[in-house]
Amino acid sequence: MEPSDLADILSAVRDFVRKEVVPIEEQIDAEDAIPERVIATCKEMGLYGFAIPQEYGGLGMTLTEEAQLAFELGWTTPALRSLFGTNNGIAGQVLLVGGTEDQKQGWLPRLASGEVTASFGLTEADAGSDPAGLATTARRDGSDWVLNGSKRYITNAPIADVIMVFARTNPDAAGNRGISTFLVPAGTKGLTVGPRDHKMGQFGAWTADVYLDDVRVPAEALVGGADGVDRGFQTAARCLAHGRAHIAALCVGMAGRLVHESVEFARTREQGGRLIASFQLVQGLIADSVTDHMAGRSLVLDVARAYDAGTDKVQGPSVAKYFASEMVGRVADRAVQVHGGAGYIRGVAVERFYRDARLFRIYEGTSQIQQVIIARQALGDAARA
Known part of the structure; x- marks a missing residue:
């Protein structure tokens, strides 16, 4: 993308x-x-397809460009980005990473336009960041596949037109092996979506459980075709790495908004006849948040550039997601502190962001999972001894 085009979009x-x-x-x-x-x-602006290649109707952003877009999207409620996040991220990436050309041609243009909303169906009650406990099954029945199981906390499930369902196709394979991915359109017999989850924060972003009861799909629904059998975990890992870098950028954007809210409040709020901006302990809170924000921004852009260059598509995204998701939590906490009692009241932006920020340390791999990935990349075989 030309720099001028990116500047116009941003x-x-x-x-x-x-x-x-x-x-x-x-x-x-x-x-x-x-x-x-x-x-x-959002559809008119092309936001449903910012990460989808231009040949399939998207904007074709690199991860470095995408990160800069996420900085802007992070300025407001994360529910906005969630509308189209799965189309560009973990769901759309399933097709980009593992789909056949027919699957890409059939689905990606509709994802990019917003005609279709996709969901990523990996998480289960006993299989979250680690898919080793994944219990949803897919068995062959003639030329079809029959899926049974359930998924939990699936983003956009209540409005999804298609769900990328991860299911165990080889029950004898251990751990994360023997898993495949299937395109399951909404309305398929046996597929039901539960009521919307009532979450702590991120209202406006809908999640729900998904149930599969003898859901029958044709062979063409297997992502990657015959070559996609038992390759679901590899597909998920690559999609999640991209998604982690994106979430890190979103956290940086939110941190920027929180710094802004803190600074503006401190500049106008008086205590004892003085602006609280003149109190050095308040200045310390602001300084720490500015530093956190700037460090996160630099880290994310560095990680995105390495990802685009192909030099680091594993450790870097985990480092960025780990640091930025923890960082925005610290910045949100300080923002509430700067606001004092007002920061604990509904209707004040920092109170809402405080609730919204908490989820970033959990989804697309918890902070603890990121620690494991980072350490294993650093230590190599010694970490697995």
Whole structure:
């Protein structure tokens, strides 16, 4: 993408986020829904396909460009990014990483336009960051596959048109082996979606359980075709690495907003006849958050460049996700502290972001899973002895 094109996109998204979405953040949080006019604008702007190659109708952003976009999206409620995050991220990447050309041609243009919303169906009650306990099964029946099991906390499941379902195709394989991925369209007989989860934060971003009861799909539904059998974990790992870098950038964007809210509050709030910005202990909180934000931003861009160059697609994304998700939690905590009692009241932005930020340390691999990945990459075989 030409630098001027990227600059135009970032500028347009920045204006849209700050002028159209920020003013209705509390409405989104209270109603647990994003207005249809906002969704329509996201589709018009191409946000449903920013990471999908241009040949399939997307914007074709590199991860470095995508990170800069996520900085802008992170300025507001993460529910906005969640609308189209799975199309570009862990769900859409399943097709980009492991799909056949027919599968890419059939689904990616519709994902990029927003005609179709996709979900990533990996997590289960006993299989989250580690898929070794994955219990959903897929067995051959003639030329079809029959799926049984359930998935938990699946983002966009209530509105998904297709779910990328990970299922165990080889029951004799140990751990994360013997897993494959299937395209399961909404409305397929035996596929049901539970009620929306009532979460701590990130209202407007919908998650729900998914149930598969003798769900029958044709052979063409196997991602990657015959070559995709038992390759689901490798596909998931590659998708999640990309997603982790993106989430890290989103955390940086949110941290930037939190710094802004803290600074503006400190500049106008008085205690004892003085602006609290003049209190050195408040200055210390602000300084730590500015430093955290800048460190996270530099780290994410460095990791994204290495990812695009192909020199680090494993450790770097985990480092970025681990640091940035923990970092934004610290920044959110300090923002509430700077606001004092006001920071604990609904309707104040930092209170909402404090709740929203907590999830980043959990999904797409917990902080503890990131620690394991980082350490094993550093230590090699010695870590597995």
